[in-house]
Amino acid sequence: MISSTEDEVVRPENVAQLSEVIQTAAAGRRTLKLSRRSHSVASVDVGAKTSPQLLDLSAMSGVVDYPARDMTITVQAGLPVLKLQEILATENQQLPIDCCDEAMTVGALVASDVSGPRQFGYGTLRDYVIGIEAVDGQGRIFHAGGRVVKNVAGYDLCRLMVGSRGALGVISQVTFKVKPRPEARRLISFRFDSDTAFETALVRLNLTAATPTILDFATEGSVRWLHLGVEGSEAVCEWQLNQLTDECCSSGHAAETEVNDVEYCCRFMQQISGDGSVETSSDRQTNQNLSAIPLRLVVPPSNLTTVTEILQRRSVNSFGHAGHGIVYVPFSNRQDESPMADEDRSELIAFCRRLALERNGHVTEWQADHPAARTDSVTRRLCDTFDPSSVFQR
Structure with missing residues (x-):
């Protein structure tokens, strides 16, 4: 049975109920918006001014399978990441992905592609996801990969879902390969x-x-x-x-x-x-604090020093992963760390885009002020295949 509260928070207890919720939303022309922190979904009538309906996956937070000797674990998407690490620690194992946010769940971790500083030595999240179960925009349950590394074959949909930010489907279950825990x-x-x-x-x-x-x-x-x-x-x-x-x-x-x-x-x-907690309980439905996440530049590591030097000439501090050429540029004033004015923020974004292109790199902004229409044919075709009715907000 799907539980709900007076505030219309729906909590499916299994993937079948999750599928039913999404089918109902698709039939009622409702748009679902995923929260990157809790992997919840806010549902709003298209064109209507109604209160969002929140889809909470906290009831789907169990461990499905943990064959420790095989160095893999399968868990539901609502399981908090810190709880996952506690479970792995009982077998002296770890998922070498850095996440100290108590509210971050496995589903949110995968959907937002959080990796953190240790990616230099261990690789990124995509290197550890070997199996995924998810529900697309039509309520169809699909699987990718498997629970054993050697059995993974076919199209690598796992890598596609990692970092998809909820545009392709709601992740319900994930299988990770894990590593020994260091002394x-x-x-x-x-x-x-x-x-x-x-x-x-x-x-x-x-x-x-x-x-x-x-x-x-x-x-x-x-x-x-x-x-x-x-x-x-x-x-x-x-x-x-x-x-x-x-x-x-x-x-x-x-x-x-x-x-x-x-x-x-x-x-x-x-x-x-730059991937920690950015939302409060009052912000989760609007994601208005996403604008506080630093701008992310990726350049060849050999160009890192030049990029940071050019930023300093504009009195812009930066931080990031030197080993992979990842540079984070915060949207705050250097003098007092107060938020930048919209005009200054837009100017900085434009400057960083030019800088990244000149240095053979690219820029990622979590939430653009004026997002352009999707023109990338591959991305558009993927979204149309997984979510033809645009149930998930893109």
């Missing part, structure tokens, strides 16, 4: 007072014998920071920290900061990724 995790930071010293350190780190799992950066005025994370046994972490310190400080232009513990590392991951 220790450490984070060390280095300060550089010039672009030359910063660039020299990055070049040396490309040849290092250490194997950092985090290679991130942040800029504060003329100061450059490198944040390096390592994992393994205590002895391995100690050796790697010494190795990285020698390589980053050998030029005499870097200052080592304190080595931070795991708790600090988790908080840092939340901040640096």
Whole structure:
């Protein structure tokens, strides 16, 4: 039975009920909007001014299968990510994706493609999703991949669904491959007072014998920071920290900061990724706070220093994943960190687009002020195939 509340929050308990809800929405010409944080769906009558109906997947939060020796786990989409990590920890395993938001669910994680700082050492979320169950815009249940890595064949719909942001369907179940949990995790930071010293350190780190799992950066005025994370046994972490310190400080232009513990590392991951909590309970139906998420530039790593230097000339601080050339540009004023005016924000977006294109990269904005009509034929055909009635908001 599908439960509901006075506020019209619908909580399906299984994928069949979820399918029924979507079929009903399609028949009634209602548009469903997914929340990236809780993987809930707000339903609004097309062209009508009615209160949104929220589809809550919290009742679909169980563990379907966990063959620990096979290093895979299958869970329902409503399971909180932190709870998933707790379950994996009982077998000394982990999903090496950084998420410290207590409200983030597995479905929201996959739909928004959160990876975080450790993607440098472990890869991104797409590398760990091997099976997906979802419901499309017609209420049809479909499966992609499988529960065993070697059995995955056919079209790679798993990679397509990761980061689809709810445009293709509601994810109901996910199978992950997992990794062993390390004995220790450490984070060390280095300060550089010039672009030359910063660039020299990055070049040396490309040849290092250490194997950092985090290679991130942040800029504060003329100061450059490198944040390096390592994992393994205590002895391995100690050796790697010494190795990285020698390589980053050998030029005499870097200052080592304190080595931070795991708790600090988790908080840092939340901040640096730009993928943390951005919604409050009153915002989830409108997603109005999505505009606070930093602009994301992706350029070849060899162009990273040049890009950050050009941004600094405009008094724009940045942070991101140096190992993959990912640069986050916050929409805040450098002096007092207050939100940018709309005019300044639009100007910064246009500038960053030009900058990324000139450096063989691209820009991603989570919520455009004036989104252009979809002109990409492949994207349009995919959306029309999965959701011909435009049930899901695009």
